[in-house]
Amino acid sequence: MPSTNPTEISPAELARQREYASQVRELLACQGYEEQPLAFVHTYGCQGNEADSERIRGLLRGCGYGLTGDRERASLILYNTCAIREHAEDRVFGNVGRLKARRQADRRLRVALCGCMVQQGHVAEKLRQSFPFVDLVFGTHAIHRLPELLYRMYSTGRRVYEIPEEAGTIAEGLPIQRESAAKAWLPVMYGCDNYCSYCVVPLVRGRERSRKPEAVLSEARELIAAGYQEITLLGQNVNSYRALSEAGEDYDFPRLLRELDAMEGGFWLRFMTSHPKDCSPALLDVMAGGRHIARHLHLPVQSGNDEILRAMNRKYTAAQYIEVVDYARRAMPGLSITSDIIVGFPGESDAQFRDTLALVERVKYTSLFTFIFSPRQGTRAASLPDSVPRDEKVRRLRELTALQESIAAARCAEMPGKALRLLCEGKGKRLALAGRGEGNQIVEFDGPEDLIGQFVHVRITNVMNWLLDGELTEK
Ligand code: 5AD
Ligand code: SF4
Numbered sequence: 186m187p188s189t190n191p192t193e194i195s196p197a198e199l200a201r202q203r204e205y206a207s208q209v210r211e212l213l214a215c216q217g218y219e220e221q222p223l224a225f226v227h228t229y230g231c232q233g234n235e236a237d238s239e240r241i242r243g244l245l246r247g248c249g250y251g252l253t254g255d256r257e258r259a260s261l262i263l264y265n266t267c268a269i270r271e272h273a274e275d276r277v278f279g280n281v282g283r284l285k286a287r288r289q290a291d292r293r294l295r296v297a298l299c300g301c302m303v304q305q306g307h308v309a310e311k312l313r314q315s316f317p318f319v320d321l322v323f324g325t326h327a328i329h330r331l332p333e334l335l336y337r338m339y340s341t342g343r344r345v346y347e348i349p350e351e352a353g354t355i356a357e358g359l360p361i362q363r364e365s366a367a368k369a370w371l372p373v374m375y376g377c378d379n380y381c382s383y384c385v386v387p388l389v390r391g392r393e394r395s396r397k398p399e400a401v402l403s404e405a406r407e408l409i410a411a412g413y414q415e416i417t418l419l420g421q422n423v424n425s426y427r428a429l430s431e432a433g434e435d436y437d438f439p440r441l442l443r444e445l446d447a448m449e450g451g452f453w454l455r456f457m458t459s460h461p462k463d464c465s466p467a468l469l470d471v472m473a474g475g476r477h478i479a480r481h482l483h484l485p486v487q488s489g490n491d492e493i494l495r496a497m498n499r500k501y502t503a504a505q506y507i508e509v510v511d512y513a514r515r516a517m518p519g520l521s522i523t524s525d526i527i528v529g530f531p532g533e534s535d536a537q538f539r540d541t542l543a544l545v546e547r548v549k550y551t552s553l554f555t556f557i558f559s560p561r562q563g564t565r566a567a568s569l570p571d572s573v574p575r576d577e578k579v580r581r582l583r584e585l586t587a588l589q590e591s592i593a594a595a596r597c598a599e600m601p602g603k604a605l606r607l608l609c610e611g612k613g614k615r616l617a618l619a620g621r622g623e624g625n626q627i628v629e630f631d632g633p634e635d636l637i638g639q640f641v642h643v644r645i646t647n648v649m650n651w652l653l654d655g656e657l658t659e660k
Pocket of ligand 2: 377
């Protein structure tokens with residue numbers, strides 16, 4: 186089936202937003218700030234949200250704000266929220282609640298919320314009823330209209346709620362204020378059509394839509410020219426990427442990845458997330474033949490039991506998942522694989538949980554993200570009868586984590602003396618610096634701070650369970 190590209194927000198609309206941005210700058214100038222007003226943006230949740238926040242920061246700068254990491258100095262506090270689990274939502278409500286007294290005491294402070302959580306009608310309603318001091322609430326489909334919304338908020342002095350239903354559009358050309366000078370997020374597609382039965386993402390992020398290949402390729406070229414060392418391609422399911430180029434050529438994800446990999450430079454390419462049902466041999470072959478593609482595959486399995494996988498609507502069996510893993514490891518010996526697992530899905534029996542342990546034992550992941558099932562309003566799994574007590578779910582989570590820790594420790598025990606190339610990401614907890622290897626392993630080592638953001642070579646010197654220490658080497 187030939188692809189059709191989604192509608193892009195028109196240049197006229199983007200120009201209208203730039204006009205609003207200049208009006209917000211004027212309004213802020215009239216508010217009598219002695220110095221440039223500052224905005225504090227905090228992001229919950231996944232890398233997709235991080236990427237959105239970088240666009241939000243870019244738009245805020247265009248509206249005349251400076252950016253600060255210090256909430257206390259900010260005159261605009263914005264939380265970009267996550268809806269994936271109840272715990273994430275509780276943290277947001279708690280943090281927003283704590284701003285109430287300060288908002289009431291400081292006439293100039295403004296509080297804004299956006300992202301997946303507020304895209305849900307019942308949350309927006311709760312904010313409206315119980316959080317009257319929140320000034321601005323906007324959903325995931327309204328980010329590009331932030332200048333207009335800020336203008337409405339300042340010019341009317343009233344609360345602004347803007348939660349459009351799925352627009353199915355893509356906004357290209359927004360200003361981006363990136364967090365890091367070394368690592369960049371590069372969204373290739375938005376939304377998700379998979380409807381896993383536990384997952385709220387399709388309800389808040391809308392239908393799948395892919396960026397044009399030219400947009401992705403030219404953003405990557407700019408990042409490489411600007412010296413970025415690592416580019417992570419983002420999408421809820423990058424393997425669903427499908428778009429037509431301007432010349433009418435059909436691009437799928439393996440083709441896009443191959444063209445990105447052909448670019449010159451010393452950078453690493455990563456991508457996430459891959460749905461196992463469409464992690465094809467073609468994709469793994471491109472990875473195996475790649476020059477820049479990190480030998481790391483994040484392949485969320487969620488469960489090792491076929492009945493639970495069916496109830497989750499994952500569309501693969503444990504055996505099919507293992508086939509993908511085996512193919513990938515044959516094509517790329519030493520490949521690092523990581524995963525996400527949910528324990529305590531409604532009705533999960535102990536025997537079904539043991540299938541998950543067996544799969545983890547078989548695959549030997551580098552690391553795992555483990556979660557207790559959290560019912561999300563509007564999803565199919567939220568209405569399933571659930572006979573598993575909470576204590577039992579917690580016990581399963583602990584058992585799974587302990588198993589993964591022993592697997593990671595055994596893997597790490599083989600590491601002393603090995604040489605690794607790392608991207609130095611920042612300060613360490615035990616040693617001066619911390620870096621991440623191609624397979625996503627974190628290693629700490631001593632060295633000067635100006636190595637942050639650079640590739641370095643280390644030899645592993647010491648292992649404590651699954652923590653790795655190294656020392657710098659020439660190469
Ligand atoms: N409850 C628990 N974990 C969830 N995830 C997604 N939805 C839920 C939920 N309702 C997990 C999945 C997914 C990861 C990003 O979050 O494992 O891969
Ligand atoms: Fe959620 Fe499944 Fe889509 Fe991932 S693939 S975002 S788990 S619905």
